[in-house]
Amino acid sequence: xxxxxxxxxxxxxxxxxxxxxxxxxxxxxxxxxxxxxxxxxxxxxxxxxxxxxxxxxxxxxxxxxxxxxxxxxxxxxxxxxxxxxxxxxxxxxxxxxxxxxxxxxxxxxxxxxxxxxxxxxxxxxxxxxxxxxxxxxxxxxxxxxxxxxxxxxxxxxxxxxxxxxxxxxxxxxxxxxxxxxxxxxxxxxxxxxxxxxxxxxxxxxxxxxxxxxxxxxxxxxxxxxxxxxxxxxxxxxxxxxxxxxxxxxxxxxxxxxxxxxxxxxxxxxxxxxxxxxxxxxxxxxxxxxxxxxxxxxxxxxxxxxxxxxxxxxxxxxxxxxxxxxxxxxxxxxxxxxxxxxxxxxxxxxxxxxxxxxxxxxxxxxxxxxxxxxxxxxxxxxxxxxxxxxxxxxxxxxxxxxxxxxxxxx
Numbered sequence: 135x136x137x138x139x140x141x142x143x144x145x146x147x148x149x150x151x152x153x154x155x156x157x158x159x160x161x162x163x164x165x166x167x168x169x170x171x172x173x174x175x176x177x178x179x180x181x182x183x184x185x186x187x188x189x190x191x192x193x194x195x196x197x198x199x200x201x202x203x204x205x206x207x208x209x210x211x212x213x214x215x216x217x218x219x220x221x222x223x224x225x226x227x228x229x230x231x232x233x234x235x236x237x238x239x240x241x242x243x244x245x246x247x248x249x250x251x252x253x254x255x256x257x258x259x260x261x262x263x264x265x266x267x268x269x270x271x272x273x274x275x276x277x278x279x280x281x282x283x284x285x286x287x288x289x290x291x292x293x294x295x296x297x298x299x300x301x302x303x304x305x306x307x308x309x310x311x312x313x314x315x316x317x318x319x320x321x322x323x324x325x326x327x328x329x330x331x332x333x334x335x336x337x338x339x340x341x342x343x344x345x346x347x348x349x350x351x352x353x354x355x356x357x358x359x360x361x362x363x364x365x366x367x368x369x370x371x372x373x374x375x376x377x378x379x380x381x382x383x384x385x386x387x388x389x390x391x392x393x394x395x396x397x398x399x400x401x402x403x404x405x406x407x408x409x410x411x412x413x414x415x416x417x418x419x420x421x422x423x424x425x426x427x428x429x430x431x432x433x434x435x436x437x438x439x440x441x442x443x444x445x446x447x448x449x450x451x452x453x454x455x456x457x458x459x460x461x462x463x464x465x466x467x468x469x470x471x472x473x474x475x476x477x478x479x480x481x482x483x484x485x486x487x488x489x490x491x492x493x494x495x496x497x498x499x500x501x502x503x504x505x506x507x508x509x510x511x512x513x514x515x516x517x518x519x520x521x522x523x524x525x526x527x528x529x530x531x532x533x534x535x536x537x538x539x540x541x542x543x
Contacts, residue, residue, distance in 0.1 A: 163211035169375035177397020252284035271344030384429030
């Protein structure tokens with residue numbers, strides 16, 4: 135893939151031009167039924183306002199004639215099939231595809247970084263000490279295949295196997311209409327096959343799903359089969375759609391792909407194309423914001439059960455500067471019993487686990503926000519900035535500021 139060129143800013147908003155006397159008219163062809171699509175539209179609207187553009191919503195599944203589209207100066211579009219791609223190409227206007235660029239090699243592409251999403255999912259589960267993993271998506275769908283392959287590679291690098299669900303072909307026939315254009319919370323056509331697959335999986339196991347709808351389907355199948363989520367099967371989705379994740383029992387954890395930033399970067403990419411029509415094709419990948427942890431993955435597959443509860447308590451209370459004494463009080467068990475279990479099962483101590491949780495929290499905040507190091511220290515349970523810097527450098531091998539710079543580069 136060609137590199138992201140220098141005129142695409144790493145911090146949207148830095149490269150914003152003054153409004154045109156005759157504002158550019160841009161067609162926005164993105165579905166709005168899913169949280170992801172709405173997030174992209176909000177990001178586009180935010181950045182386009184700074185550019186002084188006029189936006190007009192278009193149906194991503196509509197039929198268009200070239201003459202209709204020539205009224206626009208350019209397009210930001212979710213290009214889902216060849217007919218839409220052909221109509222956009224025939225318009226002769228620049229196009230930024232926010233899907234994957236599959237149907238037109240001439241379009242600039244701004245898409246989620248599916249590799250980074252999968253790596254984040256794998257780290258989320260590995261941090262929780264899982265040793266059994268699975269992936270559930272739709273074979274033959276670009277983003278699902280990319281996330282599956284990266285998830286499997288990351289686990290193999292850490293010497294873990296991964297079991298992948300093979301979706302039947304009939305489950306894909308209306309994938310674009312049911313999932314992409316007009317997502318609906320439906321059981322799916324492969325429910326029986328999915329139920330048989332999840333029942334065969336070893337337990338406990340961590341399952342990464344291609345997106346929130348697939349995670350929702352799997353969670354409900356687990357409930358119908360009497361499989362405990364998250365103790366038997368921990369489930370993680372992608373998109374962080376609050377209306378899907380928060381209205382399930384238990385609530386779904388999900389990777390936030392930062393759709394808002396994707397929308398802003400699409401505007402910057404189109405602006406760069408307006409400025410230099412003959413420049414090299416651009417392919418921009420937007421990093422995920424992080425994992426929003428909810429009940430479906432808030433578990434550790436260790437015994438006794440109270441040891442898992444202790445680990446959850448430590449992670450939940452990082453910002454409160456939890457101490458080892460707080461853990462003993464929460465569990466209602468003696469210092470001797472708790473420390474013995476931590477050493478025997480987890481090969482660590484309570485205090486070391488607390489520090490690990492603080493460092494993990496600091497790493498996440500540094501990588502996904504512009505928060506000051508002082509605020510990072512407070513949010514990750516450190517009493518002083520100097521304490522964070524010294525502890526972080528010892529654990530990670532660089533200062534918090536250096537770590538942030540490396541993540542951004």
